[in-house]
Amino acid sequence: MFTRHFAYWPKRVPRTLTVPRTPIHDNLAVSARRYPDKTAIYYYGREISYRELHADVEALAGYLQQELGVKRGDRVALYMQNSPQFVVAYYAILRADAVVIPLNPMLTAHELPFYFEDSGARVAIVGQELVARVMPLLDAGAIDRAVVARYRDALPEQPPHPVPDVVAEPAQPLDHAALVPWSQAIGARLSARPSEATADDLAVIPYTSGTTGVPKGCMHTHATVQANIVCAVVWNGVTPDGVVLATLPFFHVTGMEHSMNAPIYGGNTFVILTRWNRETAAELIEKLRVTHWTNIATMVVDFLANPRIESYDLSSLMVVGGGGAALPKAVGERLKALTGLDYVEGYGLSETIAQTHTNPPDRAKLQCAGVPLFDVDARILDPESLAELGPGEEGEIVVSGPQVFLGYWNRPEENEKAFIELDGRRFFRTGDLGRYDEEGYFFIVDRIKRMINASGFKVWPTEVENILYKHPAVEQACVVGVPDLRRGETVKAFIVLKRDHVGAVTAEDIIAWAHEQMAAYKCPREIEFVDSLPMSGSGKILWRVLLEEERKKRQVASP
Incomplete structure (x- = not known):
């Protein structure tokens, strides 16, 4: 155990x-009993x-079961932007x-069929603006029914804040x-049957982004999701009087856990933005x-x-914290000066339903993933030999903990590659250096797959990006390796x-700098x-x- x-x-x-x-939905039932009239x-x-909120959830659950035939273990697609309806549907x-x-x-109409075919979802709950994208699936019989939500129905008569067009x-x-x-x-007010779900039943299957290949569904149970809900509440010191700003998308594991599930567990008020707007957020x-x-x-920038x-x-x-990509040091210093x-940066993946590591809020380090959280064992291994490495040595991060997924949905070969055993524990290979x-x-x-090999030298794009962010003219930067006849790859x-x-x-100014x-x-x-x-x-x-765009341009340009 890493200690x-x-x-x-x-x-x-x-x-x-x-x-x-x-089960996760019990968290809402408990908070509704404890704080029925609280926002x-x-x-x-x-x-x-x-x-x-609880009454609408019960009504929609009843409709799913009684009218749409949804049974225990069925997969139901949730294709919607941040809104109260997303929370109710989830x-x-x-x-x-x-x-x-x-x-x-x-996701576009061209991309959607893969997710329905792979997951086997036959029922969907969809935002009104996305209906046109699911129509081909309905017409083809790939989906049986779709419940359609209109975000406008959740607004007050005279919103005091700017409202996105959607x-x-x-x-x-x-x-x-x-x-x-x-x-x-919702209006049918049908009653749901008593829940039979257990902690070990599947609850959520978020898909990987596909940046490293075909998207894969990550099988999470109520127990794995619950582990990071409780972790987020305890680690961040969230009390029932906390107020959470929800700007990350709920379909993504970090937004799902920190901005929706954790506040519901804690009985908090959470403030939902459907679209990011820096003025409205402030x-x-x-x-x-x-x-x-x-x-x-990118939001903090x-x-x-x-x-x-x-x-x-x-x-x-x-x-204030997050993950996904390191916050540039200069931006972190500006935030500290202002607030x-x-x-508080953290680290996690779809496979771990958000965080496995987070910085201690009172002892955070910038551009740092933090420390392994409750009951998490993390190691650094040589990617080839799998030998364990020590302080300061670079290798692949592997993790074991209560939030680690069961495996990829219908991907037995991928699962064999994804896990290894160390000291009698099952560890997930993250693919991150x-x-x-x-x-x-x-x-x-x-x-690991992003490393640039320039004339035999290893260049890590994140390191170069972090330096570029220090330039006073740079708002955002992304570094990639592109083909080069002399160097193999160049930056x-x-x-x-x-x-x-x-x-x-x-x-030329920036290159010289x-x-x-x-x-x-x-x-x-x-x-x-750009x-x-x-x-x-x-x-x-x-x-x-x-x-990929850069490589295509160079292929076209080459004789």
Whole structure:
């Protein structure tokens, strides 16, 4: 068991947690009994109590069972943006003893068939704006029925905050027999059967992003999901009076756990944004006295780039953190100067339903994945020999813990490769390159497959990006390796400039600056200025998209 970090474990926090052996939807039932009239969800001015939220979940669960034939263990697709309806649908699927298949709302009609065929989902719950994308599946008989939600129905009559267009969209006609209006499903007020779900039943199958190949479904039980719900609440010191800002997408494991499931477990109010808006986020933090905000680095960069940010009262914030990609050091320092808070970074994957590592809030290190959490054993291994490595040595991160998934859905060969046994415990091979320091804090170097080989030198894009973020003109940066006849691969950076530097800074300026900041072999040889970088639905920069586009361009250009 890895214990090096125990000397720096937060005071008054236990090193082990006993996870409830109850299903996830029971968390909502308990909070609804404890705090029936308390606001569970704040949505652009609308306040939804725990009593109301629980009643809608029970009604939709009853409809799924009685009208749509959903049975224990069935997979139900949830294809929707952040909204109160997403929360109701998620918990209703679980309350019906079924399994949630959360789908990225950015998926296109061309991409969707794979997820339904792979998961076997025959029923879907869909946002109105996405209906056109599922229609071909309904027409082909790949889906039996779809319940359609309109976000506008969850708004107050006069929203006091700017509302995204997708939320304000008026009702669209549902002229297909397989489409069920949300109001019809909820309004029927059908009773759900008593739940038979156990802690070891499947609860959620989130799919990997596909950045390393074909997307794979990660099988999570109520117990694995519950482990990180309780972990998030205890580690971050969330009390029933905490207020959580929910800006990460709920289909993604970090948003799902930290911004939806954990607040419901704790009886908190969570403030939902359907679309990220830095002005609205700052306004809500000030107005509602938000205490906890889990986000992603790109959101923090944009939040702090707001020229009016210092005019807002952010003093209620107690914990601000996230994962997905390291926060540039300069951005973390700016956040600390503005709020007095260290950015609390964590590390996890779809396979671990979010975090396995997180920084202690009172002893955080920048650009650091943190320490292994409750009952997690983490090691660094040589990727080839699987020999265990020591402090400062770079290798593959492997993890064992209560939040680790059972395996990939219908992927027996992948499962054989994904796990190894060490000291009698089953460890998941993350595919991430990292190291730990003398104090047991882990640092992510990069994805093993992302390494650039430039003339035999190993270049890690994340390291180069972190240096580029220190340049005063750089707002965002993504580094990839591109083919080079002489070096094999060379370093190229795609850069989004800050508005006031557009036209004033050249690629040559940044290359010259970079040569003063890092070894010559790491320096970008090519720089391309872009208006924006491709992003995943969870806010991660899609480096693989840039890499593939670059390779295609070079193939076309070559004789």
